[in-house]
Amino acid sequence: MEITLRIRRQMGRDPASYKSYTLDLEAGATVLDALNRIKWEQDGTLAFRKNCRNAICGSCAVRINGRAALACATRASDAVAGRSEIVVTPLGNLPVLKDLVVDMADFWQNLERVEPYVSTAARRVPEKEFLQTPEERRRLEQSGNCILCGACYSECNSREVNPAFVGPHALAKAWRVLADNRDDHSAERRARYNGTDFAWGCTRCFNCNEVCPMGVEPLDQIQKLRHELVVDPALPETTAVRHRRVFVSQVRTSGWLDETSFALRVLARTPGGLAGLAPLGLRMLLKGKIPFRHRPLASQAEVTRLIDAIQNDDHHH
Amino acid sequence: MITTTERLRYAFYPGCVSRGACRELSAATTLITAELGIELVELTEATCCGAGTFKEDSELLQDTLNARTIALAEARGLPLMTQCSTCQGVLGRVNEKLRASDEAYRSRINRLLAEGGHHYGGTVEVRHLLWILVQDYGLDRLASRVRRPLTGLRCASFYGCYLLRGQTTGRVDDPVQPTSLERLFATLGAEPVDYEGRTKCCGFPLSSYDTKTAFAMAGRRLAEATAAEADCLVTPCPLCHLNLDARQPEVERALGRRFGLPVLHMSQLVGLALGIAPSRLGLSQHIVSTRPVLAKLGL
Numbered sequence: 001m002e003i004t005l006r007i008r009r010q011m012g013r014d015p016a017s018y019k020s021y022t023l024d025l026e027a028g029a030t031v032l033d034a035l036n037r038i039k040w041e042q043d044g045t046l047a048f049r050k051n052c053r054n055a056i057c058g059s060c061a062v063r064i065n066g067r068a069a070l071a072c073a074t075r076a077s078d079a080v081a082g083r084s085e086i087v088v089t090p091l092g093n094l095p096v097l098k099d100l101v102v103d104m105a106d107f108w109q110n111l112e113r114v115e116p117y118v119s120t121a122a123r124r125v126p127e128k129e130f131l132q133t134p135e136e137r138r139r140l141e142q143s144g145n146c147i148l149c150g151a152c153y154s155e156c157n158s159r160e161v162n163p164a165f166v167g168p169h170a171l172a173k174a175w176r177v178l179a180d181n182r183d184d185h186s187a188e189r190r191a192r193y194n195g196t197d198f199a200w201g202c203t204r205c206f207n208c209n210e211v212c213p214m215g216v217e218p219l220d221q222i223q224k225l226r227h228e229l230v231v232d233p234a235l236p237e238t239t240a241v242r243h244r245r246v247f248v249s250q251v252r253t254s255g256w257l258d259e260t261s262f263a264l265r266v267l268a269r270t271p272g273g274l275a276g277l278a279p280l281g282l283r284m285l286l287k288g289k290i291p292f293r294h295r296p297l298a299s300q301a302e303v304t305r306l307i308d309a310i311q312n313d314d315h316h317h
Numbered sequence: 318m319i320t321t322t323e324r325l326r327y328a329f330y331p332g333c334v335s336r337g338a339c340r341e342l343s344a345a346t347t348l349i350t351a352e353l354g355i356e357l358v359e360l361t362e363a364t365c366c367g368a369g370t371f372k373e374d375s376e377l378l379q380d381t382l383n384a385r386t387i388a389l390a391e392a393r394g395l396p397l398m399t400q401c402s403t404c405q406g407v408l409g410r411v412n413e414k415l416r417a418s419d420e421a422y423r424s425r426i427n428r429l430l431a432e433g434g435h436h437y438g439g440t441v442e443v444r445h446l447l448w449i450l451v452q453d454y455g456l457d458r459l460a461s462r463v464r465r466p467l468t469g470l471r472c473a474s475f476y477g478c479y480l481l482r483g484q485t486t487g488r489v490d491d492p493v494q495p496t497s498l499e500r501l502f503a504t505l506g507a508e509p510v511d512y513e514g515r516t517k518c519c520g521f522p523l524s525s526y527d528t529k530t531a532f533a534m535a536g537r538r539l540a541e542a543t544a545a546e547a548d549c550l551v552t553p554c555p556l557c558h559l560n561l562d563a564r565q566p567e568v569e570r571a572l573g574r575r576f577g578l579p580v581l582h583m584s585q586l587v588g589l590a591l592g593i594a595p596s597r598l599g600l601s602q603h604i605v606s607t608r609p610v611l612a613k614l615g616l
Contacts, residue, residue, distance in 0.1 A: 065493070065494075066493050157478075157517050157534060161520075161530055161537060162530040165530075196523075196526065196530070200527065201523070201527060203518045203523050204478065205478045205482070205517065206406075207478075210492055223373050226373040227372075230373055231374075239526035240526040240527075243525055251364055255364045255365070256336070256365040257333040257334075259333070259334070259338050266526075276528070280563065280567065283563070283566065284563060287603065287604060288602055289602060289604075290338065291336075291337050291338075291340070294337075297362055297363075302432075303364055303382075305433070306382070306385070306432065306433055309432065310375065310377055310381050311378075313425070314375050
């Protein structure tokens with residue numbers, strides 16, 4: 001089948017341009033097959049990363065029609081379905097070196113910031129091998145499947161505006177090592193991850209879950225990590241942690257959120273929090289956006305009992 | 318597609334924000350559904366969905382409280398209607414999770430719900446008003462109800478993350494190239510504006526504890542829509558509305574740039590096209606003035 005690929009070409013910081021290549025592909029050919037054929041048969045100057053062609057190494061992640069994906073795991077016929085051409089561009093949130101090759105230095109350095117290794121003491125080899133129960137191993141399964149391809153990092157909306165944010169790949173790995181029963185640095189890890197450059201910097205845009213080719217669902221791992229921070233009484237109560245606690249306590253006592261009292265309670269102990277809130281509050285008041293009073297649900301007593309029962313059930317599991 | 322001429326009925330889940338800081342949304346939804354003959358049965362005993370954060374306290378809490386809300390609709394034998402992208406993504410995701418989960422977990426949740434007389438059976442769908450208009454009511458039918466075509470109004474869609482990507486089943490749009498809002502705009506006579514940020518995050522979830530990042534994110538979206546020469550943003554999510562409208566003056570200060578870009582709730586835009594008076598749609602209850610939009614429509 002004859003397919004056209006429109007590829008973004010760029011040398012370093014020079015202005016980018018697009019070049020189209022048309023080729024006849026066999027049924028079942030992947031986008032990586034197409035890139036290889038273009039390079040071998042039409043244009044040897046085209047640059048892209050590749051290695052295993054088998055969705056194991058994570059080298060060939062690019063954007064295909066605007067969505068980060070592995071070129072080797074995407075069939076050209078699927079990518080062109082309903083379109084006149086396949087648009088291939090480099091990953092986002094990373095600077096372009098040449099064409100589809102991006103500089104991944106930030107990606108690796110951010111991974112390093114979460115200490116992505118099971119702690120040293122625990123790695124000291126004992127008399128026999130380390131033992132893990134199947135259940136202990138299962139906790140690591142999903143996050144352990146990450147192949148560090150960079151697809152999630154490319155689409156991360158927080159990373160796009162906050163260069164200090166470590167990114168979804170690093171936080172999925174943070175959960176991977178924190179959840180490992182052999183690691184003995186859990187308390188230090190929780191303290192380190194309890195900030196807006198780490199666990200609390202994610203805006204829950206779901207893009208990481210959407211594009212991950214390995215089903216790691218980084219957002220789900222980030223939320224497990226956050227749970228560990230919310231329930232750890234030893235950690236200083238950050239505004240983000242207080243946000244969760246006040247939220248649950250309000251729903252427990254009234255069934256739904258009272259935004260005004262919520263904002264006041266969450267920000268009361270944050271330096272400059274209330275002062276920062278004042279202009280917003282005034283504007284909202286003038287436009288009649290602040291409700292006169294907050295009425296609890298009629299079924300409030302039942303909701304309170306239910307939340308108590310859930311917390312009790314959680315405790316026993 | 319279940320477009321029908323029969324009377325449509327839904328159990329209505331308004332959500333916290335539309336009963337609090339964005340009451341104009343509930344007012345507009347009530348008006349347009351009445352005008353279109355869509356019957357809503359409000360679930361006054363439903364709790365907050367948790368906006369995705371309950372899970373960080375306890376996954377069981379998120380699943381059980383939202384199973385309870387779905388059970389309330391089930392007890393009435395009605396599909397559940399949301400008017401907020403976040404509520405939709407959270408409730409829809411819990412519904413798809415519990416439908417696929419093992420019997421033991423569902424039983425655990427139902428044992429907790431039994432005390433209050435509820436039972437989750439997974440028999441109803443959770444559907445956003447946008448999906449109901451586009452699929453259940455049908456855009457052809459909606460077009461025949463337009464009394465005031467929004468000719469010349471350049472509308473930039475703002476879908477909300479949870480609407481596009483919160484669920485992995487029962488999706489109406491391709492999360493990378495969604496079209497339902499754009500098709501809705503065209504049906505109302507308005508002009509859809511394409512811009513990069515329409516599928517991205519507004520920053521609301523970070524607004525209380527990483528305000529700088531939340532404002533930077535909102536600022537990008539406002540700048541992208543402004544560059545595309547939009548007259549307004551239109552969103553099916555009141556949380557996006559809060560960060561893009563209520564906090565727009567602070568975003569402007571943080572970025573050192575003025576936008577003054579009106580942000581309309583989807584229900585308000587539909588209401589304008591149905592000929593409902595702007596004052597009844599709560600268009601004066603916005604932080605950023607909606608007057609330029611009304612002026613463009615000759616109102």
